[in-house]
Amino acid sequence: MAGRHMPSLLRPRSIQARTALMSAVLSLVFLTVIGFSLDIAIRNRIHDHLFMETQRVATDWISSMGSGGVPEPPAGHKDLVQLVDSRNRVITASRAARGLPPLTTPFPTGQDPLQYRIDCPDEGRCVVLTAVRVLPMQSRLFWDGEPHAVYAGRTEPGLLASRRLELFIGIGVLLMTAGWTWASWRVAGRTLRPVREIRERVTEISVRDLTLRVPQPSGRDEIAELARASNHLLEHLDTSVRQQKHFASMVSHELRSPLAGLRTQLEEALLYREETDPYETIRTAVRTTERCQAIIDEMLTVARVRTAATGEPELVSLGALAREEAAARTDGVPVHVDVEDEVTVLGNRVQLCGVLTNLMVNAQRHACSRVDVTVGRAGGEAVVTVLDDGDGIAPEDRERVFEPFVRLKEGRRRDPKGTGLGLALCRVTADTHHGTLRVEDSPRGARFVLRLPLPAGVSPVGAGQALSR
Structure with a gap:
């Protein structure tokens, strides 16, 4: 069981804690190496100084x-000086070295008359x-x-002999590691705030x-980009939810009236069987059902265009498409197409x-x-x-006509069976193709510009060849 809990102890959940722990480990390793090197450098420096003095x-x-003759040995209280013979017997010594055995062995040879040594007795x-020979x-x-x-010789300083140097360096390493860890904790905390x-x-x-938005810090770092992306996503979600609620309320409003009328007619047919023509009731119910079905179909089309992911876009020649659609409009006022320049777009x-x-059906209805x-x-x-x-369309109504189920008075008079979703579907399709659809000024009539x-x-010639294939 202890083995299972060990990874969670070594890897805290908090990013701040993980950052501080990693910083502590790396700084401890790095500072330990530096402390070890510093200890060796200090020891070598002190030893070199002592070697120079004793020499x-x-x-x-x-x-x-x-x-x-042979003078008296130096009288320095720190100097341990001895004169020894070839059998390593002390002949004479300084006051600090009297009574001591030979400071070192073996006797220096003739090939190496000058030797530096560090001798450590048992105690x-x-x-x-x-x-020196x-x-x-x-x-x-x-x-x-x-x-x-x-x-x-000279006795090694207490700083080296008692390991106080290593103790001081170790304390310094731990203090610097703790300080670096604390700084990393604070910096990580401030970064993650x-x-x-x-x-x-x-x-x-x-x-x-x-409607709420996440706090957006200044700057261009990853956290600021995350906050901006989150707010952008929330804005899109807010817009989508508001559109969905508005769309649902309008759909329910548009369906409520025909369904209520249908229910009233059916209830009257049940209550007044002898006075009601069943065939007329059925015909009226069929017309009401057809209207409800038309509303639902166009509603689903708008929702599908707005939310469904578009497939692989294809090259579409708008001039050829306009000619085809105009040729199919044989009823109503004539539709004239003028292609000033062959243009091709990527889309559905x-x-x-x-x-x-x-757009053509709407224009024919009002032309x-x-x-x-x-x-x-x-x-x-x-x-x-x-x-x-x-x-034409009044300036104050030029945006309203693109709202779902909005029908102006003239439109209801000319097409009583309409649902008011055609222009809304056109606006949604233009948006999904990263375009715009607006009503712009014109000397007479309504001018819709896509x-x-x-x-x-993609050149026009290349696009035409692609479409012809």
Whole structure:
């Protein structure tokens, strides 16, 4: 069981804790390496200094040995100086080294007369010393040629002997690791603070209220981009939910009246069987059902275009499509098509065909004598204009006509059976194709203008060849 819980202990859930833990581990390893290197450097520096001092003491004493004999050893209270013979017996020593055995063994050889050594007895501090062999001329002068040597040493400082250096370095490593870990914890906490605020705000947001937005920090880092993307998504969700609620309320309103009338007629037929013509009741019910079915079908079409993911787009020639749809409009006022420039767009052919059909049908319904359809381009957009010579649309109603189930008085008079979803479907289709559909000014009649982006890198000739294949 302990093995199962170990990974969770070593890997905390919090990103802040994981960041601090990783920083602590890395800083501890890094600072330990630095502390180990610093310990070696300090020890070597102190030892080198002691070697230089002991060598100076030994060589100065040897240099003072002349015709006047062997002088007394140096009297420094820190200097451990001994004169030993070839059998490593102490001949004379300084006051600090009297009574001590030889500071080091073995006796230095003739091939290596100067040696640096660190001797550590079983008890006590280590001795850093220099062993120097006396010159042969001096050995012949004083000891009949028997080799002698001078041992000059100093006791290792307490900082090194008691391991206090390692203790101080270890404490420093731990303090610096703790400081670095604390700094990493604070920095990670400050960095992740916007994330916590976003999480807290997201928990407050519900489907019933999508007006709230997450806090958006300044800057262009990943957290700021996440906040902007989240707000963008919330805005789209809010718009979609509001459209869905509005759409559902309008659908229920449009269906409530015919269904209520249908129910009333059926109830009257049941209550007044002898006074009611059953065939007339059935015919009326069929007409009401057809109207309800038309509303539901167009409602589903609008919902499908708005929410369904579009398939693979294809090259569509708007000029050819306009000619085909105009040729199919044999009833009503004539439709004239003028293709100023062959333009091709990427999109759903069936949906774009539905847009042109609805615009032409709407224009024929309100036109007096003719409908003009113009296909061209303006800048980087394909432009399709459908113009009728009717009474036109008032400026305050030019956006209302694209709302679902909105029908102006003239439209209800000319087409009592209409549902008011045709232009709404056209606007939704234009939006899904990253285009626009608006009612623009015209000297007479209503002028609907559809603008769609032109695909990059597709020429009209190439598009026509692609369509012909």
